[in-house]
């Protein structure tokens with residue numbers, strides 16, 4: 351028998367061959383600005399509330415959790431309604447372990463063998479990987495030079511490729527680009543005119559946007575889904591809680607693929623405690639938005655090309671030798687992300703002190719190289 355020493359030696363599925371697992375390097379340096387996390391740890395009174403709610407949940411850990419997470423979905427629906435002004439009910443909301451799992455459940459339901467998903471590159475790599483992981487053919491449409499979506503080219507791609515699922519990411523990772531409401535309306539209509547197409551609008555970063563949420567577009571668009579997460583604005587990446595809003599039939603449909611009791615009682619209790627502190631946590635978002643805008647301005651003052659950002663991160667360049675700039679910034683103790691976009695790097699907005707360290711590191715890096 352031949353030795354099996356790595357993935358390539360294994361009879362894995364064709365669509366996974368040659369792909370790399372998703373994940374940024376986890377290096378131990380003083381300033382970590384590479385994974386779009388919220389730099390503020392949870393306030394002490396929230397930590398105490400989590401401990402209380404988890405203790406209550408622990409008493410019943412001999413039982414399975416609420417399989418339908420009704421209390422949590424009710425609170426998430428109230429958050430969406432309160433923060434966007436667009437009424438959403440618990441029947442329209444579904445929750446899972448991070449929005450990655452949400453996207454996976456949607457793709458298990460609406461993608462799969464013989465089906466196609468379309469996204470616009472560069473975009474969040476997990477849209478591609480989850481599509482492949484669920485046996486869905488993944489195709490990429492182009493973006494303009496400024497990373498906005500070329501609407502005419504997008505409509506042409508919808509007509510040519512006839513996808514079953516269309517991914518729109520607003521604000522887009524890794525570019526920070528928000529989609530105009532009119533563009534989403536046009537692409538939704540164009541997709542439906544070809545065939546019934548699930549349109550997933552990934553709003554993981556929307557709380558940081560200068561633009562309002564696209565949630566109200568759900569009205570009259572039964573095949574639109576808006577995905578959200580508590581990993582960014584709620585500063586709870588370690589919690590693993592993502593959710594979506596859509597017409598209730600879409601929530602019913604994902605019940606066919608979700609694992610029973612997928613959301614542990616501890617997760618549900620922790621998320622409920624965090625939602626009690628929504629106002630405090632969204633206060634940090636305001637600080638991060640102004641820090642994000644400061645980073646954009648200061649990088650532009652250095653003469654760099656900076657993509658307009660509606661997220662908690664900023665894409666900047668252009669560099670001849672992107673890897674060397676990444677390394678020069680790292681040598682000064684600051685970790686940023688190379689997403690493979692030619693000539694560009696991405697930095698997450700951190701605390702003011704972390705951002706100062708980053709800006710100093712860039713000044714030094716571009717002087718040296």
Ligand code: PMP
Pocket residue numbers: 386447448449450451474519522523552554555578579580581587590591592
């Ligand atoms: N969507 C986008 C656009 C993201 O950037 C991320 C996280 N990097 C996610 C979804 C997934 O977030 P989570 O699973 O932590 O909710």
